[in-house]
Amino acid sequence: MKKNSHNNCCHSAKQDSSYDVVGSIATNVADGFTMVAVGDLLVTRPLTKGQHPGFDTIIKILHDADVTFGNIETNIFDIRSFKGSPQAEYGGAYVTSLPELGPDLKAMGFNIVSRANNHSLDWGVEGMRETSRVLDQNGIVHAGAGENLAQAGAARFLETARGRVALLSFASTFTPLSRAADPAGEAPGRPGLNALRLARSIVVTPDMLESLRLIRNALPGFRPGVEDPSRVELAGVTYKTGDKIGYTYEADPCDVAAIMRNVRRGKQFADFCIVTNHGHEPGNWSQEPPDYAQWFAHRLIDAGADAYVVHGPHQLRGIEIYKGRPIFYSLGNFIMDNLHTPAGADMFTAYGKDPRVDTDAEVTVEEMARGYETDPGLSDPIFYESIVTIIRFEQNQLAELRLYPIELGRSMRFANRGIPRVAPTPQGKAILDRLQTLSKPFGTRIAIAKDVGVIRPGPSSRR
Structure with missing residues (x-):
């Protein structure tokens, strides 16, 4: 998990499994x-x-x-x-x-x-x-x-x-x-x-990362500086080197701390x-x-x-x-x-439909057929x-x-x-x-x- 660098919202977070209060982490329900x-x-x-x-x-x-x-x-x-x-x-x-x-x-x-x-x-x-x-x-x-x-x-x-x-x-x-x-x-x-909140990065091979670095360096407005050789920021996307091409995620530490606190609090007041x-x-x-x-x-x-x-x-x-x-x-x-x-006007536009001609159902079917971004269709x-x-x-x-x-x-x-x-x-x-x-x-x-x-x-x- 990446370090929190923007504020101190996480400084008071406790060890999740160490608290000992009335209504501890044990399950407490009647049989059945x-x-x-x-x-x-x-x-x-x-x-x-x-x-x-x-x-x-x-x-x-x-x-x-x-x-x-x-x-x-x-x-x-x-x-x-x-x-x-x-x-x-x-x-x-x-x-x-x-x-x-x-x-x-x-x-x-x-x-x-x-x-x-x-x-x-x-x-x-x-x-x-x-x-x-x-x-x-x-x-x-x-x-x-x-x-x-x-x-x-x-x-x-x-x-x-x-x-x-x-x-x-x-x-x-x-x-x-x-x-x-x-x-x-x-x-x-x-x-x-x-x-x-999740910070998503794309994992690529070292050769791919070097190609991305060359592209970034050639773009107008790029200013070289001290950088991590294992990562490249390009057009708002972070690329990292790894063994398997894919996606990796880092959870926001402030959100994690708040969620864990609310879980503790919820359990303290429930069985x-x-x-x-x-x-x-x-x-x-x-x-x-x-x-x-x-x-x-x-x-x-x-x-x-x-x-x-x-x-x-x-x-x-x-x-x-x-x-x-x-x-x-x-x-x-x-x-x-x-x-x-x-469907709403924005959705008609997104799927190339005309609300004066096409129906909401036809837009929905088109949305399901295309799926989300690169995902397969929901059919x-x-x-x-x-x-x-x-x-x-x-x-x-x-x-x-x-x-x-x-x-x-x-x-x-x-x-x-x-x-x-x-x-x-x-x-x-x-x-x-x-x-x-x-x-x-x-x-x-x-x-x-x-x-x-x-x-x-x-x-x-x-x-």
Whole structure:
């Protein structure tokens, strides 16, 4: 992690695993405590009363838990009376949902959701506030967005029969102007999301680095000086030498310190602490998490997290059990229903469409076909396959994870696509086989019994 050179915001950070206060880092829930976790909720309309084959089975799984978690990747408001507007910066699409989604999420079984992601401020502060109002109205606990950084970064709490649950939400993928800030001097705080800033560098071979150095030196305005021979700054991008070409990330030390403090605080006031991150890095094309991810996940567990859930890349990544706590490096998609999403003028322009001729749906289909930047299109089958996981604790130890493979109807027409059902046996086995392969580097063994993945941690994983 790079040194902090711009201020002293990190100087008081403590060792994450060393504190000893009332409500320490130990899990403290009643036997049989269960958590259901899913990935991204790109949902734009109420679904529980519709005709969606197999969805009832999924809803039953969501209801059979003390806490049911998902990432709400939309803004909820009635566009007919909405006072805000689509922002020039947006997270790839202007995702909106009807106000009826609030009670419908509750009817599905969700009682706690994360808010920090690249769509949090697609519709400005007005959209963020209206979404908070709808969730509050329906008794759904949410974290990750607020009127300033202190509020956005704070844990929020859910009371359950088996223990008090804290949720802390942040995003490593976000639009720059959506980042919340605290007051400073006379300047007020800024509404937005809780951000984990990452400095990305590109790793190249020594020969490539030398070529980049020659290009930089030849550019007008370059002024030579003392420099690190192992890195080059060119057009705002940092290049470094390494053994494998790819991307590397350094987490901002101030953001890390603030997140760890909020994890400690959340656990001190709760029996069980969920931490969640929305991050697309290194890209939606990658089945592997970014290089900083495992180091950072371990620190979160050491600070008091009982479960760490990542979402964002729209596909599954591996599962790790660290010190008896589950780490999901991506749970993929849970719902990808994009029916009620006005595209906004900027999005029409970005995809070469004319709002006087083309429809919002045609823009959305084009966006999904192209994907994000160099990522493959979101029409790839793996983006429509995921899992619902049930996490069970006994005697304050992780007893079992059950992994139900789901598919989101990729082959169905646009109006019916994106709603989950339990995957048929051959497809479900393929999903679980892929998850076995992705989890193996983390030392995780997944058994498959009756079309369900099962993880039972051994004593070694609890140390």
